[in-house]
Every structure is written in structure tokens, then in C-alpha cells.
Amino acid sequence: MRYHTPQTFEEAARIAATGSGTTRFLAGGTDVLVQMRTGLVTPDDLIDLKHIPGAYDITQAPDGGWQIGVAVSGAALGEHPELGRAWPGVVEAMELVGSTQVQGRATLTGNLCNGSPAADSVPALVAAGAVVRVTGPDGTREVPVEEIPEGPGKTALVPGEVVSALLLPPRGAAGGDAYQRFIPRTEMDIAVVGCAVNLTLDGDVIRAARVALGAVAPTVLLVPDAAAALVGSHWDDGARARIEAAARAAARPITDKRGTAEFRTHVAGVLAGRVADIAYRRAKGEQT
Amino acid sequence: MTTIRVTTEVNGDRVEFLADPRETLLDVLRDKLGLTGSKEGCGTGDCGACSVLLDGRLVSSCLVLGVEAEGRKVETIEGMAPGEELHPLQRKFLEHAALQCGFCTPGFLVASKALLERNPDPTEEEVRYWLAGNLCRCTGYDKIVRAVLDAAAEMRGAG
Numbered sequence: 122m123r124y125h126t127p128q129t130f131e132e133a134a135r136i137a138a139t140g141s142g143t144t145r146f147l148a149g150g151t152d153v154l155v156q157m158r159t160g161l162v163t164p165d166d167l168i169d170l171k172h173i174p175g176a177y178d179i180t181q182a183p184d185g186g187w188q189i190g191v192a193v194s195g196a197a198l199g200e201h202p203e204l205g206r207a208w209p210g211v212v213e214a215m216e217l218v219g220s221t222q223v224q225g226r227a228t229l230t231g232n233l234c235n236g237s238p239a240a241d242s243v244p245a246l247v248a249a250g251a252v253v254r255v256t257g258p259d260g261t262r263e264v265p266v267e268e269i270p271e272g273p274g275k276t277a278l279v280p281g282e283v284v285s286a287l288l289l290p291p292r293g294a295a296g297g298d299a300y301q302r303f304i305p306r307t308e309m310d311i312a313v314v315g316c317a318v319n320l321t322l323d324g325d326v327i328r329a330a331r332v333a334l335g336a337v338a339p340t341v342l343l344v345p346d347a348a349a350a351l352v353g354s355h356w357d358d359g360a361r362a363r364i365e366a367a368a369r370a371a372a373r374p375i376t377d378k379r380g381t382a383e384f385r386t387h388v389a390g391v392l393a394g395r396v397a398d399i400a401y402r403r404a405k406g407e408q409t
Numbered sequence: 410m411t412t413i414r415v416t417t418e419v420n421g422d423r424v425e426f427l428a429d430p431r432e433t434l435l436d437v438l439r440d441k442l443g444l445t446g447s448k449e450g451c452g453t454g455d456c457g458a459c460s461v462l463l464d465g466r467l468v469s470s471c472l473v474l475g476v477e478a479e480g481r482k483v484e485t486i487e488g489m490a491p492g493e494e495l496h497p498l499q500r501k502f503l504e505h506a507a508l509q510c511g512f513c514t515p516g517f518l519v520a521s522k523a524l525l526e527r528n529p530d531p532t533e534e535e536v537r538y539w540l541a542g543n544l545c546r547c548t549g550y551d552k553i554v555r556a557v558l559d560a561a562a563e564m565r566g567a568g
């Protein structure tokens with residue numbers, strides 16, 4: 122295994138593009154090292170992104186949008202007060218990943234690029250309308266997060282492409298987001314179902330919404346029907362029934378040791394209702 | 410296989426070693442530097458027995474490569490006791506009998522120290538959540554949690 126410490130994303134992309142065998146990028150390593158240790162993946166080229174200037178930075182643009190570096194750990198994300206106020210759902214989703222020790226290393230970008238359908242931060246990023254900046258042999262492009270996962274362990278990144286930053290839009294006024302997952306215990310487990318809701322209000326009325334589900338399909342799902350169930354409503358009982366039904370209709374889970382397809386489908390509805398409620402209350406300025 | 414020369418700081422001392430890039434920081438600490446306090450319980454990030462601080466952050470050293478330590482600061486259980494005296498957490502673990510076989514203990518101590526540095530007055534719930542990534546097969550956790558809370562109280566009193 123060759124270990125590389127490029128100083129720029131262009132160099133990282135070049136190494137990845139010219140690598141002959143298996144290539145992995147190293148952010149927090151909490152997936153890569155486990156895969157190496159269990160013999161699942163042995164990279165020929167391991168490209169550590171943490172020496173690239175800016176990799177550990179969280180910065181806010183003049184328009185209020187956020188840029189999150191590819192090495193920012195869950196712990197660092199959780200310690201950023203302004204980001205936590207702007208996008209509490211994204212932060213709480215990432216903070217659910219693993220233990221304190223895992224939080225010390227795990228990154229949002231790694232969670233996304235590992236390609237797990239149960240990745241906790243990904244529904245929250247999708248609901249938030251996050252975008253990744255991708256640097257490749259042909260330059261840089263920006264891709265909505267929901268277009269990155271293509272199936273378990275598969276992403277839309279082509280060989281030689283590296284995510285160089287994660288971008289969150291400006292929060293704006295009267296908005297709120299939230300994420301919850303169902304697991305059979307309180308810590309250290311993989312989502313049986315995850316759900317994120319992001320919405321903005323006009324007075325008491327929901328003006329815009331995005332809803333995403335995790336662990337109920339081969340990829341994280343953006344569910345426009347569930348968002349449509351909210352828009353125009355005051356978050357009343359009718360809206361709750363509609364989002365529950367839309368989430369269940371969108372879920373197409375498998376049955377495995379963590380839960381049956383029927384159970385996952387049911388829980389997708391329950392979570393969608395609960396999470397929308399939290400997002401609505403956050404948008405109204407309540408502390409939740 | 411080419412090895413890589415790594416310069417790092419371990420418990421305040423400058424340290425140099427040669428590492429195969431596949432070697433974990435845990436392997437380096439135990440096999441190259443003779444620091445065998447950090448344990449390998451699982452090797453896959455689940456048990457916390459290998460807990461160390463990397464640039465002040467609690468991490469599992471089995472999920473860090475030795476080569477990643479280049480230019481950084483590592484703190485292990487061996488650096489916990491100031492001189493001949495035990496750290497209050499170590500003393501409280503003994504007083505509360507918060508260990509049996511002891512395999513998990515270095516990890517719990519390193520993790521608990523990191524908690525109390527951030528939060529000198531944690532609730533029981535905060536202690537339990539913070540330590541959720543440290544597994545113990547012997548004690549049933551209650552004595553560990555009580556030892557941490559007691560050490561926190563003593564350290565607040567002293568400070």
C-alpha cells in the first residue's frame with residue numbers, strides 16, 4: 122500500500138486518476154480502516170486528505186452559506202455554535218455517528234462517500250439541500266448530495282474525483298431542520314430507519330420543505346411527495362397524516378436482522394411525523 | 410513494502426519511528442514504542458480499549474494509522490499519572506473497584522479524563538453517553554460511572 126499526503130485536491134485527484142489498483146481517500150478513516158482491518162478492502166493507494174490546507178475549516182460565506190472542510194470531525198462540527206444554530210438537523214445527525222472516539226475522527230464527507238444507505242448524516246444533508254464540490258481530472262463541478270449515492274458502497278464519483286468541500290446553503294429566516302433515526306438501543310448502532318426534514322415558514326404556513334429517508338432503499342431517498350404533503354399547511358393533523366403516508370409509500374426497504382420491511386415502512390411514517398414536528402418547532406424559534 | 414519515517418510527540422516526548430503505512434497507531438504504540446497500556450479489544454473501533462488523545466481529541470488508536478501521527482500530539486494512558494502520584498480518576502477507579510480484569514480500564518481512564526477536561530461537572534447521563542464507546546465485559550458499568558462522578562467532584566473541589 123502506498124500512502125500519499127497531497128497538499129492540494131488537484132494533486133489528490135491526479136494520484137487517484139493515475140493509480141493502477143484500488144484507491145481510497147483517507148479522511149477520518151473510521152470506515153476505511155475498518156475495511157482494511159477486516160480484509161474487505163486493501164487499497165493499493167491510500168490518499169490522506171488531511172494535509173490539504175483548509176481541510177479542517179468551517180467557514181461562512183458572505184451570503185450566509187457554509188463551507189465544511191473534508192477533514193472536519195463530528196466532534197468539531199458539534200462544537201461550532203453558529204453552524205449548530207443554522208443547521209441543527211445536520212449537526213445532530215452527524216453527532217449520532219458512532220461513539221465519542223469515532224466522533225473524534227469521522228467526517229460528513231466520509232459518511233457520504235462510503236455509500237451506506239444507512240449513513241446518518243446523509244438524509245440530513247439531502248434535506249438541507251447540501252452540495253459537494255468535486256475536484257477531478259477535468260476540473261471542478263458541484264453536485265447535489267442526493268446525486269452522489271448510487272447504491273450500497275457505490276457513488277457517482279468517477280475514478281480520479283475527490284470531494285473537495287461540502288457546501289450548505291444559507292439558513293435564511295424562519296427555517297428549521299431535524300434528523301432522527303430508529304435503533305433498538307440508545308447509542309452505537311446503525312439506523313434501522315432514518316429521516317430528515319428541512320422546512321421554511323411564511324408566518325405559520327410551511328412555504329418550502331425537503332424530506333429525506335435513510336435505510337429504507339439502496340440509497341438515501343429524497344422524497345418530494347412527503348415534502349409536498351407539508352407545503353401550504355400549518356403543520357396540522359392532516360399534514361401529519363399526509364407526510365406519514367407519503368414516507369411509507371416511498372419506503373422500499375429490505376428485511377434483514379435489524380428489521381423487517383413491514384416494520385421499516387411503518388417506522389418511516391412515524392419518524393417523518395416526529396421529525397417534521399421538531400423541524401416546524403425549530404423554524405418557529407423554539408428550542409428543541 | 411516501503412516504510413515511512415514518522416516524527417511525533419507522545420506524552421510530551423518527541424518520538425521517531427519507522428512504520429509500514431498499514432500499521433495502526435495502536436500497533437506502533439504497543440510494538441514499536443513499548444507503550445502497552447493501550448489495549449486491542451476489537452481492532453474495529455467498537456470497544457474503546459485503545460483510546461488515546463490525538464491533538465487533544467479522543468480517538469480509537471486502532472482506527473488511526475501510525476503514519477497519520479506525523480507532526481501531531483499523542484497522549485496515552487502512560488502519560489496520565491503525574492509522576493509517582495495517581496491521577497484522581499485512577500485513584501477513584503481503585504477505590505470504587507471499577508475494574509475486574511482491567512483490560513478496558515486504560516481506555517475508560519483516557520476517555521474519562523477527556524470528558525472531565527471538557528466538562529468538569531457532568532451528569533450521570535452525560536458520563537454514560539460519553540463512555541458509550543468503551544465496553545467492559547466485567548463490571549456492569551455502574552462502578553465505573555460512580556468512580557468518574559466521584560473523581561469529578563474531587564477535582565472540582567481541588568480546583
Ligand SMILES: Cc1cc2nc3c(=O)[nH]c(=O)nc-3n(C[C@H](O)[C@H](O)[C@H](O)COP(=O)(O)OP(=O)(O)OC[C@H]3O[C@@H](n4cnc5c(N)ncnc54)[C@H](O)[C@@H]3O)c2cc1C
Nearest residue numbers: 146148149150151152153219228231232234240241284454
Ligand atoms: C464503531 C463505529 C460506529 C459507527 N457508527 C456509525 C453510525 O452510527 N452511523 C453512521 O452513519 N456511520 C457509522 N459509522 C461509520 C463511519 O464512522 C462513518 O461513515 C463516518 O462518517 C465515515 O467518515 P470518515 O471520515 O471516517 O471516512 P473514511 O473512512 O476516511 O472514508 C470513507 C469513504 O469515503 C471516501 N472518502 C472520504 N473522503 C472523501 C473525499 N473527500 N472525496 C471522495 N471520497 C472520500 C473514502 O475513500 C472511503 O471510501 C461507524 C463506524 C465505527 C467504526
Ligand code: FES
Nearest residue numbers: 450451452457471
Ligand atoms: S481496539 Fe480499538 S476500539 Fe476496540
Ligand code: FES
Nearest residue numbers: 509511545546547
Ligand atoms: S474490567 Fe474486564 S473488561 Fe472491564
